[in-house]
Amino acid sequence: MNAEIIAIGSELLLGQIVNTNGQFISKQLADEGINVFYHTVVGDNKQRLLNSIENAASRSDLIIFTGGLGPTKDDLTKETIAEYLGVSLVENKEAMDLIEDYYEKTGQTMSENNRRQALVFDGAEVLPNNNGMAPGIALQQDGKTYILLPGPPKEMQPMFLDYAIPYLKQFGSGEESFIHSRVLRFYGIGESTLETKLIDLIDHQTNPTIAPLAGNFEVTLRLTAKCQSKAEGDELINELENRIFERVGKYFYGYDDTSLANEVMKKLQASDLTLACAESLTGGYYGHDLTKLSGIGQVYLGGIVCYQNEIKRDHLQIPESVLEEQGAVSETCARMMAENIKSLFNSDIGIGFTGVAGPNEMEGKTPGTVFIGIATGAGTKVFPLNLAGSRNAVRSRTVNYGHFYLLDELKQLTQ
Amino acid sequence: MNAEIIAIGSELLLGQIVNTNGQFISKQLADEGINVFYHTVVGDNKQRLLNSIENAASRSDLIIFTGGLGPTKDDLTKETIAEYLGVSLVENKEAMDLIEDYYEKTGQTMSENNRRQALVFDGAEVLPNNNGMAPGIALQQDGKTYILLPGPPKEMQPMFLDYAIPYLKQFGSGEESFIHSRVLRFYGIGESTLETKLIDLIDHQTNPTIAPLAGNFEVTLRLTAKCQSKAEGDELINELENRIFERVGKYFYGYDDTSLANEVMKKLQASDLTLACAESLTGGYYGHDLTKLSGIGQVYLGGIVCYQNEIKRDHLQIPESVLEEQGAVSETCARMMAENIKSLFNSDIGIGFTGVAGPNEMEGKTPGTVFIGIATGAGTKVFPLNLAGSRNAVRSRTVNYGHFYLLDELKQLTQ
Numbered sequence: 152m153n154a155e156i157i158a159i160g161s162e163l164l165l166g167q168i169v170n171t172n173g174q175f176i177s178k179q180l181a182d183e184g185i186n187v188f189y190h191t192v193v194g195d196n197k198q199r200l201l202n203s204i205e206n207a208a209s210r211s212d213l214i215i216f217t218g219g220l221g222p223t224k225d226d227l228t229k230e231t232i233a234e235y236l237g238v239s240l241v242e243n244k245e246a247m248d249l250i251e252d253y254y255e256k257t258g259q260t261m262s263e264n265n266r267r268q269a270l271v272f273d274g275a276e277v278l279p280n281n282n283g284m285a286p287g288i289a290l291q292q293d294g295k296t297y298i299l300l301p302g303p304p305k306e307m308q309p310m311f312l313d314y315a316i317p318y319l320k321q322f323g324s325g326e327e328s329f330i331h332s333r334v335l336r337f338y339g340i341g342e343s344t345l346e347t348k349l350i351d352l353i354d355h356q357t358n359p360t361i362a363p364l365a366g367n368f369e370v371t372l373r374l375t376a377k378c379q380s381k382a383e384g385d386e387l388i389n390e391l392e393n394r395i396f397e398r399v400g401k402y403f404y405g406y407d408d409t410s411l412a413n414e415v416m417k418k419l420q421a422s423d424l425t426l427a428c429a430e431s432l433t434g435g436y437y438g439h440d441l442t443k444l445s446g447i448g449q450v451y452l453g454g455i456v457c458y459q460n461e462i463k464r465d466h467l468q469i470p471e472s473v474l475e476e477q478g479a480v481s482e483t484c485a486r487m488m489a490e491n492i493k494s495l496f497n498s499d500i501g502i503g504f505t506g507v508a509g510p511n512e513m514e515g516k517t518p519g520t521v522f523i524g525i526a527t528g529a530g531t532k533v534f535p536l537n538l539a540g541s542r543n544a545v546r547s548r549t550v551n552y553g554h555f556y557l558l559d560e561l562k563q564l565t566q
Numbered sequence: 567m568n569a570e571i572i573a574i575g576s577e578l579l580l581g582q583i584v585n586t587n588g589q590f591i592s593k594q595l596a597d598e599g600i601n602v603f604y605h606t607v608v609g610d611n612k613q614r615l616l617n618s619i620e621n622a623a624s625r626s627d628l629i630i631f632t633g634g635l636g637p638t639k640d641d642l643t644k645e646t647i648a649e650y651l652g653v654s655l656v657e658n659k660e661a662m663d664l665i666e667d668y669y670e671k672t673g674q675t676m677s678e679n680n681r682r683q684a685l686v687f688d689g690a691e692v693l694p695n696n697n698g699m700a701p702g703i704a705l706q707q708d709g710k711t712y713i714l715l716p717g718p719p720k721e722m723q724p725m726f727l728d729y730a731i732p733y734l735k736q737f738g739s740g741e742e743s744f745i746h747s748r749v750l751r752f753y754g755i756g757e758s759t760l761e762t763k764l765i766d767l768i769d770h771q772t773n774p775t776i777a778p779l780a781g782n783f784e785v786t787l788r789l790t791a792k793c794q795s796k797a798e799g800d801e802l803i804n805e806l807e808n809r810i811f812e813r814v815g816k817y818f819y820g821y822d823d824t825s826l827a828n829e830v831m832k833k834l835q836a837s838d839l840t841l842a843c844a845e846s847l848t849g850g851y852y853g854h855d856l857t858k859l860s861g862i863g864q865v866y867l868g869g870i871v872c873y874q875n876e877i878k879r880d881h882l883q884i885p886e887s888v889l890e891e892q893g894a895v896s897e898t899c900a901r902m903m904a905e906n907i908k909s910l911f912n913s914d915i916g917i918g919f920t921g922v923a924g925p926n927e928m929e930g931k932t933p934g935t936v937f938i939g940i941a942t943g944a945g946t947k948v949f950p951l952n953l954a955g956s957r958n959a960v961r962s963r964t965v966n967y968g969h970f971y972l973l974d975e976l977k978q979l980t981q
Binding site: 161162163164165166167168169170171173174175176177178179180181187188189190191192193194196199202203206210221222223224253256257258259262264265281282303305364428430432433434435436437438439441442443445447448451452453454455456457458459461462466495496497508509510511542543546 | 578579580581582583584585586588589590591592593594595596601602603604605606607608609611614617618621625756757758759761762768769777778779780788843845847848849850851852853854856857858860862863866867868869870871872873874876877881910911912923924925926934952953954955956957958959961
């Protein structure tokens with residue numbers, strides 16, 4: 152099955168935004184074993200969109216459209232594709248209810264053009280939008296599959312994963328053997344170092360294959376097996392995974408779609424331990440990263456953000472002498488931040504972050520100098536780091552190293 | 567002059583990288599007044615690349631290719647286009663000298679396929695590569711312009727700016743006028759409501775034009791004028807901007823590439839006021855959003871993250887009776903959080919966030935119920951909100967509303 156992705160929106164052609172939808176969908180389709188042969192971007196213009204649909208229908212089996220499903224007058228994706236396919240548009244009750252609910256709940260008045268968002272192709276499958284108003288649409292015609300998705304990534308991505316992928320699986324790729332894969336996530340090791348340690352496996356493995364990918368300050372390995380059953384695939388992957396863990400197991404933290412924060416939460420919940428944090432250079436980022444997760448309230452109490460030395464002194468009880476002699480960016484300060492937040496908030500574990508995010512030096516220390524303190528019932532440890540990158544890369548990496556070291560401590564505590 | 571950008575590379579179709587070249591070139595061409603009507607991405611495959619060239623030549627005057635000029639076997643852009651155009655490839659002496667120099671300097675041995683990088687179209691203009699080995703090529707044929715650029719952005723971008731743009735200017739777009747644009751950023755109003763209020767302007771304006779775009783929980787309007795000079799463009803845009811501000815000025819917060827957090831920081835710095843925050847449902851997100859900004863240390867002191875009621879009671883001095891009778895998610899609690907953090911941290915302004923992020927109800931209140939308190943020298947205000955969306959949409963919107971309301975208070979304070 153050969154696919155083509157058509158992104159619609161003049162803002163893409165003006166260079167105001169970049170076509171991340173094309174990338175996201177391509178990645179997902181590659182995982183499903185579906186080849187993507189073309190991406191096209193076209194503006195909110197009926198004639199040029201028709202031209203793109205004709206080209207796509209002449210060369211691809213699966214055509215995925217993103218964008219142009221909104222309420223405004225320049226959103227004309229649905230109308231144009233309906234005209235090309237010769238199908239009529241009908242109002243979808245679920246989508247209309249959702250739109251009316253939204254306006255009722257927020258007390259805004261619904262303008263007439265909002266109703267257009269609830270129109271779908273007659274006889275097509277409707278893909279619900281759990282993060283916005285315009286539903287998606289999937290349709291088979293003349294042996295080709297047409298899928299329409301909204302443009303905003305926060306609506307498109309979950310819709311694609313939750314509804315479009317299952318829809319595609321239902322039709323199958325026409326092959327008997329199937330693809331089974333597992334993602335291993337690593338932190339604290341660079342992509343090229345990881346690759347060097349595994350180079351013979353990467354080069355000589357044929358089934359499963361190993362695909363390294365550098366992600367958001369972490370590295371993942373995707374192990375992909377061709378197999379006749381899930382059980383056979385699991386067996387092949389387990390065997391390879393063991394060989395990988397022998398070499399780089401200490402950097403591994405979780406499988407598939409998890410995150411470092413999620414692993415920390417699961418571990419705290421399983422051990423019934425509470426956490427509080429003291430943040431300086433991260434300014435609230437660590438707490439934010441945890442509280443993205445539903446269920447974190449069971450284990451996370453809160454913290455103190457001490458962006459200034461007076462706050463460290465008055466609210467975290469860091470002695471003036473430590474701040475003056477060793478500085479706020481010091482091992483001692485990180486240790487005391489962790490210990491003091493633990494005792495002030497009466498938590499089982501305290502974590503403290505201090506350092507220089509940049510772009511300028513502080514206390515004569517270079518940007519990227521970071522100390523993370525972790526205080527538990529078993530004592531306190533401080534992890535010094537020397538991080539590369541921009542201000543926000545340093546802050547992100549600090550947060551992720553915090554999760555990674557804490558996870559390691561939790562594993563040791565609960566062994 | 568209508569343009570099309572063709573990016574070549576299988577890594578784009580596998581989703582390993584995103585087509586930032588398409589965005590970069592589009593933005594530059596828009597500034598030159600050249601319309602981009604299509605982007606295409608195609609893999610390193612001769613037949614499919616030929617198909618894309620044919621489509622482009624049938625509909626566009628200017629065709630810009632990026633990628634596939636490298637030394638490896640799958641780089642076949644030049645050979646394929648040469649075949650399509652019926653031109654021959656000849657070795658370019660300057661490019662060849664550059665390649666030989668590189669290998670001499672680094673002491674590596676040059677493999678034979680590296681010579682292929684120095685091949686250009688016979689009779690074409692060569693665009694020097696100051697950041698890599700493969701030169702670019704520009705050619706006119708049958709009234710159409712073909713430009714070939716390398717794929718790596720650090721090579722492509724300077725080559726495009728330094729050589730391709732001057733090359734295009736030499737042929738001219740046939741028009742004397744140029745394009746001037748300005749982006750207006752709005753918060754607290756939906757895209758369709760904004761559009762409804764401006765629909766007559768959007769429909770009947772021809773110069774400048776108005777293009778609405780929904781972004782990350784905000785809406786922008788791009789005003790674009792065709793003009794003879796920057797001064798004339800500014801005058802045209804100012805006039806239209808005034809008409810827009812008469813209707814929706816209260817939702818406007820800034821121009822071009824700014825953000826709500828950045829406007830808050832600038833306003834605090836200009837007024838020499840300090841800020842502290844008390845965060846419940848946002849869990850540190852507000853402080854994080856501020857501390858992304860370099861320079862925030864001048865005005866932001868820090869805060870208390872009170873994710874649990876005991877922390878609100880013991881560290882923010884919210885009376886047990888308020889938490890029990892009105893609840894943590896209440897106007898009173900938000901008011902006290904703002905006032906108490908202001909006095910505890912001895913800041914000029916205190917901001918407090920409490921609410922239900924979801925997915926579950928809390929204290930019988932539905933997800934999206936949020937209160938933001940802002941305490942200043944002029945008194946305290948509480949802003950109640952009823953937000954739609956997922957847990958993280960509610961948290962994001964809360965942070966942005968916090969910035970927006972605070973900005974408004976700061977404007978009133980400093981009038």
